[in-house]
Amino acid sequence: MQNLRASDIREILKITQRPDIISFAGGLPASEVLPAREMAPMARDLLNSDGIRALQYAPTEGLLDLREVISAQLRRSFSIERTPDDVLVVGGSQQGLDLAGKVFLDEGDVVLCESPTYLGAISAFRAYQAEFAEVLTDEEGMVPSDLEDRLRTMDRVKIIYVVPDFQNPSGRRWSVERRRAVADLAARFGVPVIEDAPYANLCYDGEPLPPVASFDRAGLVILLGTFSKILAPGLRIGWVTAEKRLLQPFVLAKQGADLQTSSLTQLLAARFFADHDVDAHIARLCEVYHARRDAMLRAMDEFFPEEISFTRPAGGLFLWVELPEDMDARRLLEQSLEEKVAFVPGECFYPGGGHLNTLRLNFSAMPEDLITEGIRRLGRVFSEALAPVGVGASTP
Amino acid sequence: MQNLRASDIREILKITQRPDIISFAGGLPASEVLPAREMAPMARDLLNSDGIRALQYAPTEGLLDLREVISAQLRRSFSIERTPDDVLVVGGSQQGLDLAGKVFLDEGDVVLCESPTYLGAISAFRAYQAEFAEVLTDEEGMVPSDLEDRLRTMDRVKIIYVVPDFQNPSGRRWSVERRRAVADLAARFGVPVIEDAPYANLCYDGEPLPPVASFDRAGLVILLGTFSKILAPGLRIGWVTAEKRLLQPFVLAKQGADLQTSSLTQLLAARFFADHDVDAHIARLCEVYHARRDAMLRAMDEFFPEEISFTRPAGGLFLWVELPEDMDARRLLEQSLEEKVAFVPGECFYPGGGHLNTLRLNFSAMPEDLITEGIRRLGRVFSEALAPVGVGASTP
Numbered sequence: 117m118q119n120l121r122a123s124d125i126r127e128i129l130k131i132t133q134r135p136d137i138i139s140f141a142g143g144l145p146a147s148e149v150l151p152a153r154e155m156a157p158m159a160r161d162l163l164n165s166d167g168i169r170a171l172q173y174a175p176t177e178g179l180l181d182l183r184e185v186i187s188a189q190l191r192r193s194f195s196i197e198r199t200p201d202d203v204l205v206v207g208g209s210q211q212g213l214d215l216a217g218k219v220f221l222d223e224g225d226v227v228l229c230e231s232p233t234y235l236g237a238i239s240a241f242r243a244y245q246a247e248f249a250e251v252l253t254d255e256e257g258m259v260p261s262d263l264e265d266r267l268r269t270m271d272r273v274k275i276i277y278v279v280p281d282f283q284n285p286s287g288r289r290w291s292v293e294r295r296r297a298v299a300d301l302a303a304r305f306g307v308p309v310i311e312d313a314p315y316a317n318l319c320y321d322g323e324p325l326p327p328v329a330s331f332d333r334a335g336l337v338i339l340l341g342t343f344s345k346i347l348a349p350g351l352r353i354g355w356v357t358a359e360k361r362l363l364q365p366f367v368l369a370k371q372g373a374d375l376q377t378s379s380l381t382q383l384l385a386a387r388f389f390a391d392h393d394v395d396a397h398i399a400r401l402c403e404v405y406h407a408r409r410d411a412m413l414r415a416m417d418e419f420f421p422e423e424i425s426f427t428r429p430a431g432g433l434f435l436w437v438e439l440p441e442d443m444d445a446r447r448l449l450e451q452s453l454e455e456k457v458a459f460v461p462g463e464c465f466y467p468g469g470g471h472l473n474t475l476r477l478n479f480s481a482m483p484e485d486l487i488t489e490g491i492r493r494l495g496r497v498f499s500e501a502l503a504p505v506g507v508g509a510s511t512p
Numbered sequence: 513m514q515n516l517r518a519s520d521i522r523e524i525l526k527i528t529q530r531p532d533i534i535s536f537a538g539g540l541p542a543s544e545v546l547p548a549r550e551m552a553p554m555a556r557d558l559l560n561s562d563g564i565r566a567l568q569y570a571p572t573e574g575l576l577d578l579r580e581v582i583s584a585q586l587r588r589s590f591s592i593e594r595t596p597d598d599v600l601v602v603g604g605s606q607q608g609l610d611l612a613g614k615v616f617l618d619e620g621d622v623v624l625c626e627s628p629t630y631l632g633a634i635s636a637f638r639a640y641q642a643e644f645a646e647v648l649t650d651e652e653g654m655v656p657s658d659l660e661d662r663l664r665t666m667d668r669v670k671i672i673y674v675v676p677d678f679q680n681p682s683g684r685r686w687s688v689e690r691r692r693a694v695a696d697l698a699a700r701f702g703v704p705v706i707e708d709a710p711y712a713n714l715c716y717d718g719e720p721l722p723p724v725a726s727f728d729r730a731g732l733v734i735l736l737g738t739f740s741k742i743l744a745p746g747l748r749i750g751w752v753t754a755e756k757r758l759l760q761p762f763v764l765a766k767q768g769a770d771l772q773t774s775s776l777t778q779l780l781a782a783r784f785f786a787d788h789d790v791d792a793h794i795a796r797l798c799e800v801y802h803a804r805r806d807a808m809l810r811a812m813d814e815f816f817p818e819e820i821s822f823t824r825p826a827g828g829l830f831l832w833v834e835l836p837e838d839m840d841a842r843r844l845l846e847q848s849l850e851e852k853v854a855f856v857p858g859e860c861f862y863p864g865g866g867h868l869n870t871l872r873l874n875f876s877a878m879p880e881d882l883i884t885e886g887i888r889r890l891g892r893v894f895s896e897a898l899a900p901v902g903v904g905a906s907t908p
Contacts, residue, residue: 142569144568144569145568147564147568150563150564150567151567152559152560152563152564152566153559153560153563155559155563155567156555156556156557156558156559156560156563157556159552159555159556159559160552160553160555161552162552162555163548163549163551163552163555164548164549167546167548167551167552168543168546168548169746170548170746171546171547171548171551171744171746172540172541172543172744172746173538173540173740173745173746206770207603207748207770207773207774208771210768210769210770210771211769211770214768214769214770218639222619222641223618223619236768236771239764239767239768240768240769242768243765243768243769344569348567348568348776349567349568349569349775350565350566350567350568350569350570350774350775350776351567351774351776352603352770352771352772352774352775368635369639371635372606372610372632372635372636372638372639373606373607373610373636373639373769374602374603374606374607374610374748374770375604375632375748376748377603377748378603378746378747378748378774378777379745379746379748380746380776380777380780381774381776381777384776
């Protein structure tokens with residue numbers, strides 16, 4: 117229990133829930149596109165016609181209705197063939213990470229991860245007292261030669277953890293070559309890969325790329341997904357898919373962790389897929405997020421001083437900012453909060469700490485006008501911090 | 513990952529889902545009393561009027577609406593005063609057990625438990641590689657002198673785990689004196705108590721007794737409850753309440769485990785409490801279960817050979833059977849399944865194994881006529897097993 121950093125973020129996020137704050141700190145889907153109106157009559161009909169299944173216990177693996185939907189999604193969105201029996205329903209993909217920790221990690225075991233990496237994975241794996249080694253990462257993903265070095269030289273590597281599509285926090289998307297390379301290295305060294313793909317469907321430029329799992333010839337890639345970004349996080353529905361030999365320990369771990377995911381939310385999600393054009397729904401989400409990303413990038417181009425660099429993600433919910441080396445994003449956050457703008461300093465996304473000059477911005481939760489205004493204010497804060505010391509104070 | 517026993521039970525429960533089986537094996541609430549019809553319009557109204565909150569992310573602690581309901585329940589049903597801030601919403605009380613394991617247990621740590629004890633707790637704590645020590649237990653609960661001996665002599669005791677109300681599997685209810693004694697011993701030795709109270713509201717004879725938590729002067733008792741037995745297990749709503757100092761690590765562990773419990777099911781449960789007479793609902797459940805328990809006991813009195821003893825629980829969902837020492841309930845299960853009746857052999861409820869002559873019967877899931885018929889068949893299987901070898905075969 118030493119995820120103090122996660123709890124620091126919790127405190128930041130609490131402040132940012134105040135209604136007068138322009139928050140780029142969270143990772144919330146846009147409330148405007150949550151399908152509450154569509155789900156309202158569905159939930160009623162479901163409880164009337166299939167109420168016992170919705171309210172009674174269900175198998176740990178998940179209800180077949182939903183596992184069939186996920187199997188179909190895997191074919192359409194990820195181009196991989198998995199039967200419903202190859203799927204475990206979990207309470208959001210965060211639970212998939214926790215179960216991976218429970219299945220694979222003991223005290224002192226090593227997780228190889230990107231640098232930076234997803235904070236929730238750090239929290240989940242730290243709870244099992246694992247160590248992290250950050251693999252050299254560039255704009256195409258993990259650098260295979262560095263991954264190979266570490267696999268060859270490090271003891272007790274139990275998991276390679278990757279987020280190849282529009283990573284939280286960096287927005288980075290891996291190239292196809294890197295995806296294949298990681299699958300190949302995992303096979304050569306016999307180390308399981310946890311591929312976390314919450315943002316794979318949120319692609320705004322070009323076509324989706326095949327997952328690492330599609331290059332898996334050794335049955336070592338465990339793919340995690342979620343309905344939180346394409347449907348609604350409040351349902352708490354995610355999934356794990358892997359070869360049976362690897363999936364079975366996840367099922368047992370899930371049984372000990374919480375018996376099963378809510379029967380009601382499973383059936384509601386399955387019904388939404390049955391009754392709605394989900395592709396059209398996702399296309400609408402992408403349209404909204406595409407516009408918000410563009411608004412943020414436009415404002416950054418206009419208001420950010422040129423010493424500051426940032427990523428231009430082709431999808432997902434986040435982009436990543438690098439300040440000049442001597443600047444400290446934690447201190448700038450204090451000043452930004454005075455201007456009523458919030459973000460997350462980047463340090464917490466590095467298991468080894470450091471990188472104080474980085475920060476994460478979320479572009480999905482705020483409308484375009486507030487994005488522009490928030491970035492304008494942030495630009496002012498950053499410009500003032502960059503100005504030579506004493507200039508402001510010496511003005512009479 | 514060595515809960516092979518839990519997976520054996522999973523296999524038994526799968527067989528017992530066949531519709532022609534009279535199953536006393538599961539622990540399901542009666543499907544007839546699940547409030548699906550009442551919840552159907554509520555779910556629709558909730559999604560129409562409060563849809564964003566129902567579908568968006570929520571705080572890890574749980575939504576205030578529901579924590580207020582739980583705080584009120586704690587006052588009315590458990591006679592303890594806790595504010596909503598003292599409550600963490602979890603995905604069923606099984607998750608409370610998992611989080612307790614994550615917070616308190618490392619490899620080789622010791623859990624003191626009743627003998628027998630709840631199988632789900634064995635699974636949850638074993639995942640953290642804990643050891644178990646079964647405290648001497650009689651019909652009034654844990655024997656305080658034995659508990660004290662173990663607390664004095666054993667190293668690395670991190671948790672005392674108790675189910676004082678109508679325990680799964682035994683149906684046993686602890687006396688008030690034993691409840692007080694455990695709280696006192698925990699305080700003297702500074703060891704946290706996990707008090708698991710899923711059945712506390714299901715009391716058919718006499719009045720509910722005060723929880724161990726009500727005798728806690730040292731702030732060491734962590735009380736777990738669930739809406740699975742009084743409302744619907746498919747919602748996956750449970751709660752943990754403890755002093756802030758102990759609750760805070762549970763909140764952080766929950767964040768790493770699955771971020772939060774479903775916003776939708778939280779609001780639906782809260783609304784059910786706001787719009788319905790929950791006491792009347794629970795009274796109706798108790799009426800149904802009371803009648804089923806009586807039907808089972810009546811049939812056992814009539815059809816079970818007198819060499820077989822069993823508990824007469826004043827509440828809950830289960831009763832406990834002891835066969836003569838040389839009989840093996842696992843073997844009798846095979847014969848019972850041929851007669852299309854299922855139960856759970858008792859061995860899996862003992863962390864140390866053994867006790868092959870015990871078994872658990874559930875009386876909540878089957879209507880009274882099937883209970884009577886199932887017990888009649890079980891009585892025949894047991895009588896045949898008791899008959900001197902060869903008697904049947906020697907008849908021409």
